[in-house]
Amino acid sequence: MPHTPGANTSVRAAGAGRLLDEIDRTRAERPVPPHWRETLRAVPRDAFLPERVWLRDGDGGYRPCDRSRDPNGWMAAAYSDAPLITRFVTESDGTRSPSSSASQPSTVLRLLEDAQLTDGTQVLEIGTGSGYNAALLCACLGADAVTTIEVDTELAAVARANLAALSYTPTIVNTDGANGWAPNAPYDRILATCSVRAIPAAWLDQSPPGGRIVAPWDSAWCAYGTVSLTRQRDGSGTGRFAGYGSYMLISGQRSDVELYRDVLRDGQTVETSSTRLSPWTVAGAELNLDFHIGLTVPGAWYSWDTETEKAHTRLWLADDMATSWASVDYDGRQSKTFHVTQHGPRRLWDEVATAHDQWLRAGRPSVDRYGLTATPDTQRAWLDRPDNVVAQRPVRPGEFRSATA
Incomplete structure (x- = not known):
C-alpha cells in the first residue's frame, strides 16, 4: 500500500539529508546540483517501497528487511545509496531471481542528469516500477510532461497509487515499453529504468531530431554501462556509453536458455x-x-x-x-x-x-571510449569514433555479426 505523504516528515527529512551526504561523498568532484538536491528532498523514497525489501547479505544472496519488524533498519535502507530488491520471480528450475528493484539513488540521479532535462521537456520513461523515478520527473518538470510505461499490471497499479498519494498524476500506461507510447509522441527525452541489448525502433521513431535517449546497457556477458543517444535527422541515434549502471533487462529482450536443459x-x-x-x-x-x-x-x-x-x-x-x-x-x-x-x-x-x-x-579501453549508432534495422558499436566499428547487429532476434576491428 502507498504511504501517506505526511507521515514521518522529520524522519524523511533526516533520511534525505543522509542520502545526499552519502551521494556527495561518492562523487566528491561533482556534488549534487542544487535543483536535484531540492528534488531528492521533495520526493520521499520510502513512499515508493513495499513493506518488505531484500538487502544484500554479503554472501551473494539477499536477506529480507520488514518495516513492521525492523522499522529503523527498513528506513535506513530506504535512504541508503543502495539498490533494494522489491520482488522475486521463480525460475523454471525452482530458483528465485530478483524481478524488480528500487534502483540505487546515485545511479537514478546520474541517469536524470544525463537526460539533460530542461523546462518544457516532454519525457517518456520506460519502466515505471514503484513510481519513484516518475515522481522525480514530475517534481522536476510537472506531471503533464511525463509519460511512463510499466509492462507489469500489478506494478503499474502500485505505482499509480504511490504517485497519487503524493499528488503526482503523470500518464501511466500498462504496456510493453519496447513499443514506446505513440499517442503522446514525440518525446524530447526517452529515459529507460531497465537495461536493453538493442535500442527499440519505436524509441527512435518517437524521438524528434535532437531528442535524447538514455538507457542502461546489457549484454548476455554482463550488465553494465549506460548509453546516451541523440536522434539524428536521418532517423538514427548516435552517442557514447558511460561507465555506470546495472539494471534489470527489459522483459522483451530476455532469453530463457539454460545450460543443462537446452x-x-x-x-x-x-x-x-x-x-x-x-x-x-x-x-x-x-x-x-x-x-x-x-x-x-x-x-x-x-x-x-x-x-x-x-x-x-x-x-x-x-x-x-x-x-x-x-x-x-x-x-x-x-x-x-x-x-x-x-x-x-x-x-x-x-x-x-x-x-x-x-x-x-586497443589499449585496454574503458567503457566511455565506446559508442553506439542505432537505426531501426541495425545497431553498430564503435570505439572512439563512429567509423571504427567493432560490432554490428541486425535488429532481429538471434542475429548478430561481428566486425573486424
Whole structure:
C-alpha cells in the first residue's frame, strides 16, 4: 500500500539529508546540483517501497528487511545509496531471481542528469516500477510532461497509487515499453529504468531530431554501462556509453536458455584444444573487458562450475540461441594451460580469446571510449569514433555479426 505523504516528515527529512551526504561523498568532484538536491528532498523514497525489501547479505544472496519488524533498519535502507530488491520471480528450475528493484539513488540521479532535462521537456520513461523515478520527473518538470510505461499490471497499479498519494498524476500506461507510447509522441527525452541489448525502433521513431535517449546497457556477458543517444535527422541515434549502471533487462529482450536443459546433449561432436588464457581473466575480473566482450561476442554468456567431477573448476560458455557451447577447465594443479572443449557452429572460446586480444591491442579501453549508432534495422558499436566499428547487429532476434576491428 502507498504511504501517506505526511507521515514521518522529520524522519524523511533526516533520511534525505543522509542520502545526499552519502551521494556527495561518492562523487566528491561533482556534488549534487542544487535543483536535484531540492528534488531528492521533495520526493520521499520510502513512499515508493513495499513493506518488505531484500538487502544484500554479503554472501551473494539477499536477506529480507520488514518495516513492521525492523522499522529503523527498513528506513535506513530506504535512504541508503543502495539498490533494494522489491520482488522475486521463480525460475523454471525452482530458483528465485530478483524481478524488480528500487534502483540505487546515485545511479537514478546520474541517469536524470544525463537526460539533460530542461523546462518544457516532454519525457517518456520506460519502466515505471514503484513510481519513484516518475515522481522525480514530475517534481522536476510537472506531471503533464511525463509519460511512463510499466509492462507489469500489478506494478503499474502500485505505482499509480504511490504517485497519487503524493499528488503526482503523470500518464501511466500498462504496456510493453519496447513499443514506446505513440499517442503522446514525440518525446524530447526517452529515459529507460531497465537495461536493453538493442535500442527499440519505436524509441527512435518517437524521438524528434535532437531528442535524447538514455538507457542502461546489457549484454548476455554482463550488465553494465549506460548509453546516451541523440536522434539524428536521418532517423538514427548516435552517442557514447558511460561507465555506470546495472539494471534489470527489459522483459522483451530476455532469453530463457539454460545450460543443462537446452544446450548440452548426449552424443554432441566436440573439438578439444588448450589455451594459455586464464578463464578468470575474461570472466568477471575487469568490467571494461567484460563490456567489450559483451559487445563483440554477441549472445555469449558464462557460468562457473565447481562441482563437476572432470575438473577442479570449469568455465562454461554458451550462446543465447542454444546452438553452441564451450568449456575451459582448470585442473587444480597448474595454471599455465587450460583444457578447452567446444561444440556448435560457433567456437565461443575462440571468439572470447579474440575479443580479449582485440581489447589489449586497443589499449585496454574503458567503457566511455565506446559508442553506439542505432537505426531501426541495425545497431553498430564503435570505439572512439563512429567509423571504427567493432560490432554490428541486425535488429532481429538471434542475429548478430561481428566486425573486424
